Amino acid sequence: MAKNSLSKQEPLLIMNKLKKFFPLKRNSFFDKNQIYVRAVEDVNLRIIKGETFGLVGESGCGKSTLGRVILQLYPPTSGSAVYYGSRVEDMDLNYIVKEIEKLPKYQEHAIKCYQKSVKYDEELVSLKKEIDAIEKSKEMPDKNYEKKQKRVEKLAYLSREQKKEASRQLREGSRTVGSLILEENIEQIRDLLLKATVLFGHNSVIFSGLEGKYSDKYSEEVKSLFEKVRGFKGQKTLAITERTLDPKYQAKLEKNRETGINLTRLDDEEMRNLRRKLQIIFQDPYSSLDSRMTVGQIIGEAVVEHGMYKKGSKELETYILETMSKCGLDGYMLHRFPHQFSGGQRQRIGIARALALKPEFVVCDEAVSALDVSIQSQIINLLMELKEQEDLTYLFISHDLSVIKHISDRIGVMYLGNMVELGPSAEIYADPLHPYTKALLSAIPTTDEIKGTRIILEGDIPSNIFPPSGCKFRTRCPLATDKCAKVVPEYREINPGHFVACHYYEKTKDMK
Numbered sequence: 001m002a003k004n005s006l007s008k009q010e011p012l013l014i015m016n017k018l019k020k021f022f023p024l025k026r027n028s029f030f031d032k033n034q035i036y037v038r039a040v041e042d043v044n045l046r047i048i049k050g051e052t053f054g055l056v057g058e059s060g061c062g063k064s065t066l067g068r069v070i071l072q073l074y075p076p077t078s079g080s081a082v083y084y085g086s087r088v089e090d091m092d093l094n095y096i097v098k099e100i101e102k103l104p105k106y107q108e109h110a111i112k113c114y115q116k117s118v119k120y121d122e123e124l125v126s127l128k129k130e131i132d133a134i135e136k137s138k139e140m141p142d143k144n145y146e147k148k149q150k151r152v153e154k155l156a157y158l159s160r161e162q163k164k165e166a167s168r169q170l171r172e173g174s175r176t177v178g179s180l181i182l183e184e185n186i187e188q189i190r191d192l193l194l195k196a197t198v199l200f201g202h203n204s205v206i207f208s209g210l211e212g213k214y215s216d217k218y219s220e221e222v223k224s225l226f227e228k229v230r231g232f233k234g235q236k237t238l239a240i241t242e243r244t245l246d247p248k249y250q251a252k253l254e255k256n257r258e259t260g261i262n263l264t265r266l267d268d269e270e271m272r273n274l275r276r277k278l279q280i281i282f283q284d285p286y287s288s289l290d291s292r293m294t295v296g297q298i299i300g301e302a303v304v305e306h307g308m309y310k311k312g313s314k315e316l317e318t319y320i321l322e323t324m325s326k327c328g329l330d331g332y333m334l335h336r337f338p339h340q341f342s343g344g345q346r347q348r349i350g351i352a353r354a355l356a357l358k359p360e361f362v363v364c365d366e367a368v369s370a371l372d373v374s375i376q377s378q379i380i381n382l383l384m385e386l387k388e389q390e391d392l393t394y395l396f397i398s399h400d401l402s403v404i405k406h407i408s409d410r411i412g413v414m415y416l417g418n419m420v421e422l423g424p425s426a427e428i429y430a431d432p433l434h435p436y437t438k439a440l441l442s443a444i445p446t447t448d449e450i451k452g453t454r455i456i457l458e459g460d461i462p463s464n465i466f467p468p469s470g471c472k473f474r475t476r477c478p479l480a481t482d483k484c485a486k487v488v489p490e491y492r493e494i495n496p497g498h499f500v501a502c503h504y505y506e507k508t509k510d511m512k
């Protein structure tokens with residue numbers, strides 16, 4: 001794998017509309033409606049190389065699920081998680097071939113959406129004519145007239161949505177395939193792949209497709225080319241136009257090229273290869289270690305699996321001892337079993353196990369929650385030291401804002417599966433925009449007299465199977481109005497890098 005060359009401030013991971021729904025068992029065979037626990041819903045998140053991103057929220061809000069879905073420990077229901085620590089060119093060619101194979105699906109879907117939007121437009125045009133006729137006739141507009149006007153609005157909306165979806169599909173296709181193009185060792189196919197695939201990023205494909213103007217000038221050439229790429233069978237229609245040969249257009253596509261790896265697309269084998277770089281430290285230091293293995297075996301197991309050192313070698317032992325020492329574990333502990341250690345020491349073993357793999361990104365899932373307060377700070381200090389030494393990036397999950405406060409560069413607040421606020425730590429503390437964040441903050445014990453009173457949230461956390469309509473927080477929110485029950489608040493950037501999903505965020509500061 002090529003060495004990662006990301007500098008600070010560049011994203012290491014970008015999550016787009018990540019969703020995880022867990023299906024619940026049906027009550028009976030005849031029960032047709034499958035119901036789901038909506039654990040994580042449409043989360044957009046960038047994790048910046050070198051940062052500690054703190055993720056908070058009450059128990060059950062989906063923090064752990066989000067951490068696991070990012071790492072692909074749970075397959076996501078939909079959405080993407082793109083990792084920039086390795087380049088797509090470093091992946092096995094299978095990944096590339098698979099991506100090419102998916103292209104026609106994007107195109108098909110886009111064409112369907114576009115056709116629907118054309119239908120809506122046709123109906124809209126004829127309705128508008130009828131409306132015009134009514135207006136010109138100087139007759140009193142009746143109920144029908146109003147109905148028609150409403151329908152026109154609805155049609156315009158539907159048509160717009162379908163067009164948007166068509167473009168989204170094409171963009172998605174071009175991003176993934178665009179990313180395949182610059183592989184140097186397949187240079188001979190590079191140009192043609194570029195020509196053949198870039199088109200999926202442009203509306204001209206569907207327009208020309210619908211009008212029957214597909215050019216098959218290059219299709220034979222491209223087909224045989226695809227066949228060369230590991231047995232890919234080739235596609236019947238690949239649209240090529242003059243536009244694709246335009247260097248300016250190619251440069252534009254190159255700029256939009258996705259250089260990262262969409263983890264959600266990898267198969268198990270491909271993910272296994274990347275797993276070393278993406279690690280997790282679990283909450284419970286008691287159950288997360290195999291009680292039948294010695295500390296040395298626990299730390300060394302995955303190191304051997306990933307081929308970093310040979311099993312039983314002197315080098316492996318030296319490496320394990322070095323890692324243990326970094327994590328504050330003495331060498332004599334090498335042959336001992338987990339039950340012979342305290343909670344804090346066990347958590348150090350868990351940390352050593354993850355860090356021995358030289359990861360780049362580590363999810364710390366309630367990594368200190370099970371420990372005594374005095375031990376908590378030792379472990380947090382250790383994690384922070386290791387982060388500097390090893391150039392790590394953390395997603396630090398905790399239900400406790402006071403734990404996250406001092407260590408996070410940025411903080412995300414989750415409620416019932418959604419990210420409701422996200423911003424730089426200092427800003428979240430000084431100027432929380434979401435009423436939920438404000439309530440969580442007010443619950444942190446403090447000696448500071450002026451900090452204000454504790455905001456007590458009414459009621460229990462609602463079900464995430466049938467969450468409240470509109471804003472999911474509204475049933476407990478002191479600021480809620482009728483609008484909150486009807487309209488889902490948009491997740492918006494209010495200050496640079498500070499996002500919130502609340503209709504009334506401006507009133508949060510006056511909340512008592």
Ligand SMILES: Nc1ncnc2c1ncn2[C@@H]1O[C@H](COP(=O)(O)OP(=O)(O)OP(=O)(O)O)[C@@H](O)[C@H]1O
Binds near residue numbers: 061063
């Ligand atoms: N494997 C699973 N199958 C079904 N439902 C699940 C599964 N894992 C989590 N859930 C549900 O998804 C929701 C979110 O759980 P999650 O563990 O992610 O929350 P959390 O914020 O990390 O809370 P906690 O700190 O208590 O673990 C919960 O309602 C939980 O019951």
